[in-house]
Amino acid sequence: MYICDTQTLEMALPTLLASPVLAIDTEFMRERTYYARLCLVQIATEAEVFVLDAISLGEGIRLLSGLLTAPHSVKVFHAGSQDIEILLRATGVTPSPVFDTQIAATLAGFPTQVGYAQLAKDLAGVEIDKADTFSDWSARPLSEAQLRYAGEDVRHLITIHTLLRDRLQADGRLEWLAEDFERLADPETYAASPEEQYRRVKRASTLDRRSLAVLREVAAWREVEAQKRDIPKRWLISDESLVEIARRRVKTVDELRAIRGVNDRVASRAGSGLIEAVLAGEAVPEGELPQLPKRSRVPRDAQPLADMLNAVVRIRAREHGVAPALLGSREELERFAGGEREGHPLSSGWRHTLVGAELEAILEGRVSIRVEDGKLVLSPVEAVSREHP
Numbered sequence: 449m450y451i452c453d454t455q456t457l458e459m460a461l462p463t464l465l466a467s468p469v470l471a472i473d474t475e476f477m478r479e480r481t482y483y484a485r486l487c488l489v490q491i492a493t494e495a496e497v498f499v500l501d502a503i504s505l506g507e508g509i510r511l512l513s514g515l516l517t518a519p520h521s522v523k524v525f526h527a528g529s530q531d532i533e534i535l536l537r538a539t540g541v542t543p544s545p546v547f548d549t550q551i552a553a554t555l556a557g558f559p560t561q562v563g564y565a566q567l568a569k570d571l572a573g574v575e576i577d578k579a580d581t582f583s584d585w586s587a588r589p590l591s592e593a594q595l596r597y598a599g600e601d602v603r604h605l606i607t608i609h610t611l612l613r614d615r616l617q618a619d620g621r622l623e624w625l626a627e628d629f630e631r632l633a634d635p636e637t638y639a640a641s642p643e644e645q646y647r648r649v650k651r652a653s654t655l656d657r658r659s660l661a662v663l664r665e666v667a668a669w670r671e672v673e674a675q676k677r678d679i680p681k682r683w684l685i686s687d688e689s690l691v692e693i694a695r696r697r698v699k700t701v702d703e704l705r706a707i708r709g710v711n712d713r714v715a716s717r718a719g720s721g722l723i724e725a726v727l728a729g730e731a732v733p734e735g736e737l738p739q740l741p742k743r744s745r746v747p748r749d750a751q752p753l754a755d756m757l758n759a760v761v762r763i764r765a766r767e768h769g770v771a772p773a774l775l776g777s778r779e780e781l782e783r784f785a786g787g788e789r790e791g792h793p794l795s796s797g798w799r800h801t802l803v804g805a806e807l808e809a810i811l812e813g814r815v816s817i818r819v820e821d822g823k824l825v826l827s828p829v830e831a832v833s834r835e836h837p
Contacts, residue, residue, distance in 0.1 A: 450595060452501035454508035460498055464515055467493040471524045471605030472543065474502075474531045475585040475598055482674045482681070484530075486538045487585035492602035499598050502538065503586065509538050516543040524609040525632075526550050526564040533638040544633040549605065551628050552612045555621050557769035564601065564608075571611045572604045619769075624798035642668035647740065650687040655694055657737040662729030663694035664738055669725040673718065685714060685722075697726055750786035756817070757781045757807050763824055764803045775803050785811065 451457050464470065475488040489500040489509065502509050516523065516539060523543040525531055527550040536542045553562050558570075565576040583594050616622040631637055646652055646660070646667040655663055667690055674681045689709035698704050701719040705712060758772075758781055765772040776784070776794055784807060789795045794804035806826065809815045815826045 449496060449498045450501070451498055452504035454505060454511060457500065457505065457508060457511055461511065461515060463496070464491060464493065464498065465518060465521070467521055469494065469522050469524060469606050469609065470515075471602040471609070472528075472531065472535075473525070473598075473601040473605070474534055475583075476534055477584070477586045480680070482678045483537060484534045485586060486534050488598050489535070490598050490602045492599075492606060494606055497599040497603055499595055501590075503588065510540060513539045513541045517541050519545070522547050522609075524549060524605050526567070526605060526608075527561070529632060529637075532632060536635060536638055542633050542635050542638070546629050546633050547609055547613070547625075548629065548632060549608050549612055552609075552616060552625055554771050554774045555624060556612055556615050558771070560771050560773050564605070567608050568604045572607045574604050576600055576604075621798070627797065640671075642671040645671045646738070649690055651691050653740055655691065657739055658730070658732075659694045659697065660740065661732040661737050662697055662726050663690060665725040665729040666690050666693055666722055669721055673721065684718070685710065693722065693726065694729070697730060699723060699726070747786050750782055753785035753811065754778065754781040757785055757810065759824060760807060760810065760817070760826070761803055764806070768802060770802075775799055 449460065451460060471490075471492040473490045474486060475490070476484040476486050478484040486502040486509070489502055489512065491498045491500065500509065500512075505511075512535075515521075516535065522545055524547045525543075526548065528546065528548050532542055532546070549564070549567060550562060553567055554560050558567070568574045568576050577597065577600065583597070585594070613622065616625070643664060646664040649663060649667055652660065652663055670681055670684055670690065674684050677684070686709050689707050692707050693704070693710075696703065696707070698707065700723070701715050704710055704719050704722060705715045757776075758778065761775050761781065762772045765775050776799070780793060784792055784794050784804075789808075793799050794807060796804075806815070810817065810826070814829055816829055818825050818827065
């Protein structure tokens with residue numbers, strides 16, 4: 449059902465509200481704007497697919513807010529963080545409660561970041577046609593092929609959700625997802641502070657602390673300015689140019705023009721704002737200068753230990769039918785072997801239960817590793833001592 453006016457949406461809402469599970473996806477355009485332009489919202493119940501024309505509905509899309517927050521219905525997404533962020537801006541709320549099939553699939557033995565089409569094929573036995581992936585969803589009228597494609601993105605999502613949920617429930621893993629799903633539904637997850645954007649600027653780590661303070665101010669200026677104009681940040685000024693402005697601490701428009709990548713139009717229109725930001729960075733008191741956290745160097749001895757831990761992780765991942773990377777990446781294993789515990793993914797939650805506690809025991813010498821019949825076997829040290837006095 450195609451919905452492009454508020455009256456039709458109001459008529460459809462009771463049907464949607466009656467469903468205990470809703471599959472949701474969005475189509476949007478972001479290439480030329482700071483904020484994603486929401487074009488379509490696709491919502492499916494077990495019986496019907498609704499395609500909402502967000503452009504035609506305008507502010508009427510906010511009628512979805514009550515539906516998105518209805519506590520009795522689970523909102524199912526696939527790789528939904530971007531969809532949820534866009535819906536938050538469009539409707540003022542984040543969907544809750546949520547279930548993300550991409551996250552859930554990794555606990556059911558699928559590769560990390562598995563695609564919707566692959567899950568539809570493997571779980572629902574359906575081939576998804578991705579021919580319209582790169583459609584201009586902002587152009588009107590939409591073709592029948594576009595509407596059909598948009599509907600397919602949610603048509604099989606409830607089936608996938610049900611199969612994954614039941615599999616994880618049977619394996620006792622469903623509750624492992626609670627923390628991830630709560631984070632997805634938390635509006636704070638999508639809050640971006642302009643003052644923190646300097647941490648994401650490429651090559652920020654090459655600057656001294658005073659220049660880093662300048663970068664913090666000019667990066668915050670760029671963020672706010674891009675929001676005001678609703679243009680991509682890179683269109684305003686690139687990361688490379690920001691770092692160079694911070695390094696040189698420019699004081700005049702002519703000095704700004706001398707920076708590679710800063711054209712005359714940017715220098716003339718935005719020069720005063722950038723220079724004010726530079727001066728604000730230079731005025732930061734010495735004791736308040738920002739500092740990027742330094743990555744702790746992994747001790748050289750930790751690397752062969754990480755090789756050993758990786759072998760255990762791969763075995764446990766195979767035994768439990770999950771992707772090894774989901775339990776621990778190479779970098780995480782090196783940090784764990786190097787003694788990092790506080791805040792480490794392997795130190796708490798289901799990862800600690802599944803393999804983290806075992807890895808701790810290995811590193812602390814409480815268990816030994818041996819090969820038996822071609823398999824890796826872990827045994828308490830006391831037992832080994834009794835067998836081999």
